[in-house]
Amino acid sequence: MRERLERLKASRIKFMLLVGGALVVVLARCFQLQIIQYERFYRLAERNRTLRFPRRAPRGKILDRKGRVLAEARATFSLSIVRGLSEDLRKTLRTIAPILKTRVEILEERLSEQRDVPELQPVVVAENLSISQVSRLEALRDEFPEILVEAEPSRYYPFGKLAAHVLGYVGEASRKEVEAWGVRPGEVVGKKGVERRYDSLLRGKEGYEEVLRDSLGNPIRVLREVAPVSGRSLSLTLDVELQRLAAQALGKRKGAVIVLSPRSGEVLAMVSSPSFDPNLMSSRFSSKEKLMIMRSREKPLFTRAIQGTYPIGSIFKLAVAVAALTKGVVRPREKLFCPGFFPFGGRLFRCWRAGGHGWEDLPHAIKDSCNVYFYKVGERLGIEGMVEVVSRFPFGRRTGIDLPGESPGILPSPAWKKRHLGVDWYPGETISLSIGQGYLVATPLQVALFTAAIANRGWYPVPHLRADLPVNKVSTGLPPEAFQWVIRGMRLVVEEGTGRAASVPGVEVCGKTGTAQVVKLERSKEIKPHSLFTAFAPCDNPEIVIFVLVEHGGAGGQTAAPLAGKILRRIFGEKAAGDR
Amino acid sequence: MRRLREIDKGMLLWALSLSFVGLAGIWLSRGSSRYLVGQLLRLILALAGFFIFSSLNYRKLLRLSPWLYAGLLLILFPLALRGGVSSWLKLGAFWFQPSEAGKFIVPLFLVKLLRTRLDFPMGFTRFVISGAAVGLPMALVALQPDLGTAFVYLSFIFALYLIFGIERWLRNLLIIGGIFLFALAWFFFLENYQKKRITSFLHPSEDPRGAAYQVYQSKISIGSGGLAGKGWREMTQAKLKFLPAAHTDFIFSVIAEGFGFLGVTAVLLLYLILFYRIFSAVSYLAEEDAVLLVLLLGSWIAFQTVFNLLIAVGLFPVTGFPLPLLSYGGSNLLATYISLGIINSTLAWRWE
Numbered sequence: 001m002r003e004r005l006e007r008l009k010a011s012r013i014k015f016m017l018l019v020g021g022a023l024v025v026v027l028a029r030c031f032q033l034q035i036i037q038y039e040r041f042y043r044l045a046e047r048n049r050t051l052r053f054p055r056r057a058p059r060g061k062i063l064d065r066k067g068r069v070l071a072e073a074r075a076t077f078s079l080s081i082v083r084g085l086s087e088d089l090r091k092t093l094r095t096i097a098p099i100l101k102t103r104v105e106i107l108e109e110r111l112s113e114q115r116d117v118p119e120l121q122p123v124v125v126a127e128n129l130s131i132s133q134v135s136r137l138e139a140l141r142d143e144f145p146e147i148l149v150e151a152e153p154s155r156y157y158p159f160g161k162l163a164a165h166v167l168g169y170v171g172e173a174s175r176k177e178v179e180a181w182g183v184r185p186g187e188v189v190g191k192k193g194v195e196r197r198y199d200s201l202l203r204g205k206e207g208y209e210e211v212l213r214d215s216l217g218n219p220i221r222v223l224r225e226v227a228p229v230s231g232r233s234l235s236l237t238l239d240v241e242l243q244r245l246a247a248q249a250l251g252k253r254k255g256a257v258i259v260l261s262p263r264s265g266e267v268l269a270m271v272s273s274p275s276f277d278p279n280l281m282s283s284r285f286s287s288k289e290k291l292m293i294m295r296s297r298e299k300p301l302f303t304r305a306i307q308g309t310y311p312i313g314s315i316f317k318l319a320v321a322v323a324a325l326t327k328g329v330v331r332p333r334e335k336l337f338c339p340g341f342f343p344f345g346g347r348l349f350r351c352w353r354a355g356g357h358g359w360e361d362l363p364h365a366i367k368d369s370c371n372v373y374f375y376k377v378g379e380r381l382g383i384e385g386m387v388e389v390v391s392r393f394p395f396g397r398r399t400g401i402d403l404p405g406e407s408p409g410i411l412p413s414p415a416w417k418k419r420h421l422g423v424d425w426y427p428g429e430t431i432s433l434s435i436g437q438g439y440l441v442a443t444p445l446q447v448a449l450f451t452a453a454i455a456n457r458g459w460y461p462v463p464h465l466r467a468d469l470p471v472n473k474v475s476t477g478l479p480p481e482a483f484q485w486v487i488r489g490m491r492l493v494v495e496e497g498t499g500r501a502a503s504v505p506g507v508e509v510c511g512k513t514g515t516a517q518v519v520k521l522e523r524s525k526e527i528k529p530h531s532l533f534t535a536f537a538p539c540d541n542p543e544i545v546i547f548v549l550v551e552h553g554g555a556g557g558q559t560a561a562p563l564a565g566k567i568l569r570r571i572f573g574e575k576a577a578g579d580r
Numbered sequence: 581m582r583r584l585r586e587i588d589k590g591m592l593l594w595a596l597s598l599s600f601v602g603l604a605g606i607w608l609s610r611g612s613s614r615y616l617v618g619q620l621l622r623l624i625l626a627l628a629g630f631f632i633f634s635s636l637n638y639r640k641l642l643r644l645s646p647w648l649y650a651g652l653l654l655i656l657f658p659l660a661l662r663g664g665v666s667s668w669l670k671l672g673a674f675w676f677q678p679s680e681a682g683k684f685i686v687p688l689f690l691v692k693l694l695r696t697r698l699d700f701p702m703g704f705t706r707f708v709i710s711g712a713a714v715g716l717p718m719a720l721v722a723l724q725p726d727l728g729t730a731f732v733y734l735s736f737i738f739a740l741y742l743i744f745g746i747e748r749w750l751r752n753l754l755i756i757g758g759i760f761l762f763a764l765a766w767f768f769f770l771e772n773y774q775k776k777r778i779t780s781f782l783h784p785s786e787d788p789r790g791a792a793y794q795v796y797q798s799k800i801s802i803g804s805g806g807l808a809g810k811g812w813r814e815m816t817q818a819k820l821k822f823l824p825a826a827h828t829d830f831i832f833s834v835i836a837e838g839f840g841f842l843g844v845t846a847v848l849l850l851y852l853i854l855f856y857r858i859f860s861a862v863s864y865l866a867e868e869d870a871v872l873l874v875l876l877l878g879s880w881i882a883f884q885t886v887f888n889l890l891i892a893v894g895l896f897p898v899t900g901f902p903l904p905l906l907s908y909g910g911s912n913l914l915a916t917y918i919s920l921g922i923i924n925s926t927l928a929w930r931w932e
């Protein structure tokens with residue numbers, strides 16, 4: 001028994017040795033961390049206590065061609081929260097919510113949306129603070145070090161809805177943009193229009209301030225300050241006066257108006273209707289108004305001028321006419337007979353005028369927009385001949401305008417149909433395409449550029465909105481003589497044809513109407529065709545191309561042509577007044 | 581009360597000085613008197629526990645131990661069933677973790693259970709009996725789930741092995757079985773966050789902001805303390821909340837940041853002296869029961885201390901339990917002082 005007790009007692013040595021040994025290991029490890037690797041861990045701890053606050057760069061101004069401000073940076077105050085500095089975040093939010101006139105849940109939702117922002121980086125929770133809000137929030141800073149009232153250069157568009165599709169709007173960088181452009185999560189970047197296209201130029205470069213904190217989180221001193229670099233300003237080719245005139249002419253109707261210079265490709269006006277207020281869209285926070293814009297069935301965010309693809313109807317006859325003259329399948333003065341119908345492949349293709357137009361040459365066929373004349377010409381051309389020439393014009397591919405999201409449209413051909421629909425081309429489709437029907441769709445900008453190609457007798461410029469870009473000519477390689485007869489027809493359209501409403505006293509306007517039948521799959525009350533009109537002027541020395549599209553506006557001569565006339569008369573009226 | 585004259589006043593003194601270091605650490609990490617006052621109250625309560633258990637005859641406790649053990653299981657069982665809703669019980673104004681009471685009840689019961697089987701080395705029967713006596717409450721605690729506290733229960737098995745040794749074939753079986761059980765737990769029972777703690781320990785670079793973050797920041801805290809520490813105003817790691825659980829599980833890192841290598845040496849020295857006093861108390865005892873009891877009670881305190889320190893310095897995966905005597909919180913503090921009280925009871929009542 002005695003021996004057993006002693007043996008039991010003796011085991012205490014094992015315990016002591018084990019504990020002692022373990023404590024020595026811990027001590028040795030502390031020696032390693034605290035003495036040998038001290039420098040490294042000291043630096044890491046210093047980095048922990050260093051805060052880096054962004055200093056926002058004011059975005060560059062956007063100006064129109066006469067220097068009028070379309071977008072600018074306005075000094076506003078916003079409230080940010082640095083979550084990592086917060087002792088009790090809920091308490092903070094409960095305190096500031098009444099000042100911001102909002103609810104705690106809304107602030108929490110905002111913070112959870114911005115999870116990607118690092119803990120020690122500010123998250124903006126309110127913008128456009130009033131002076132009284134700023135002073136009340138500043139007074140809370142002693143108690144809540146996580147509150148940060150920042151002077152923020154925020155975006156302001158003085159003309160509101162006008163030119164919204166051209167300018168676009170701004171917003172906080174998405175995760176994708178953060179990865180692609182290397183911006184800070186929460187940094188403001190361009191989301192649409194030239195704001196997006198020229199974002200790197202307009203954005204400038206954020207600066208920052210590195211602050212060392214003491215153990216209570218209070219800033220002790222500024223370690224480094226890097227001033228922000230303001231964004232550069234951007235001059236556009238747009239003319240605000242003309243833009244307003246065009247927008248007013250279109251009014252509440254859905255559609256698009258494009259005015260551009262056929263020589264330089266400068267876009268003078270580009271209206272898409274309905275429009276939206278970029279000031280509302282540039283807010284970080286979802287508002288009722290913002291949701292209404294985004295969810296509206298009228299799709300105001302959709303840029304009809306470059307994204308909308310429309311059938312262009314009779315306007316395409318101009319392209320077919322150029323093709324026919326180029327290929328020599330018809331002589332300019334050669335008269336073809338229109339009895340009001342054209343039998344082909346066991347079907348009867350009709351002219352829009354039931355009684356027919358009788359004998360007509362090319363200019364008069366354009367003036368009257370005679371279908372049968374172009375059926376016959378199209379039959380002579382064949383689809384391959386037609387496509388060979390027409391594809392020189394800017395159909396079926398992007399024009400290269402400096403705006404994001406442009407749509408290419410469709411120029412159908414047997415190869416296109418085989419690739420996309422998997423079926424062969426029917427000869428009857430050639431006849432339909434001769435008058436612009438079938439799969440053919442184009443954006444308003446493409447039609448305007450096509451018109452510029454006619455006005456220039458064979459070349460067109462790459463359209464652009466940035467003012468200091470050089471002229472970039474694209475040649476069609478087609479003979480100028482082919483255009484003379486087409487232009488003569490377009491002159492007749494405005495003088496005595498379907499486009500009379502677009503005439504301007506003292507100015508030779510050349511134009512062409514289009515009436516595009518709309519096939520609506522869904523049940524809709526709107527069965528009226530789209531109304532189109534394209535024109536350039538003056539005839540021999542073209543300065544202006546205008547294209548007007550009114551969705552469901554009826555016949556081209558009825559709605560679009562008078563609207564274009566209104567704008568043209570103002571342009572040339574002012575020019576005349578200026579010249580005198 | 582006469583008995584109290586017989587207790588080891590040195591042991592109490594060293595334990596108390598560690599508690600005061602803990603109070604300093606809590607003050608440093610929270611910078612708020614609210615925590616300090618609360619912890620001071622808990623310390624007074626724990627001291628009351630120490631004196632009560634010192635003056636109780638440990639033999640009486642041994643006789644009562646089956647009932648205490650049964651009561652422990654009775655309380656742990658529903659807590660385990662509820663599965664993590666709450667492993668706390670309210671005792672008056674204080675919340676108490678019943679799993680902490682097991683740390684002195686299980687040793688008492690083990691001694692009662694083994695008193696007729698004290699031969700060397702430990703055979704199969706004794707191993708199974710003692711293993712079951714420890715394993716049952718340990719499993720219930722693990723189910724709460726509180727793996728940290730359950731892990732500390734392992735100290736009793738380990739202590740029995742140290743004291744008695746074990747037959748060789750059994751030892752080999754245990755090693756193989758242990759590996760097998762670990763694999764089983766890994767694939768079927770461990771929660772993802774628990775596995776992550778282990779993998780992040782092995783591969784710290786995989787997840788710098790997650791489970792490894794605690795250890796990383798703990799090492800920064802300790803390392804940046806340097807030789808003499810940063811002092812109150814410059815102690816940024818704990819107070820700017822880079823160090824998680826600064827006033828509880830990672831209090832050692834706070835002290836290392838504030839007082840540097842010199843402070844660390846002092847604290848480790850205090851622990852060394854305390855454990856020397858605890859284990860050398862055995863040499864004054866004349867009864868096998870008492871010797872075994874002191875060794876078992878001392879072992880869990882030492883075990884928990886050593887592993888908490890190894891975790892803080894980044895030498896063991898994060899398991900989550902407080903540092904005895906130093907950490908903020910009442911349950912573990914009370915269990916520690918009661919265990920010290922029982923150890924002193926064996927000294928006070930050794931002549932009867």
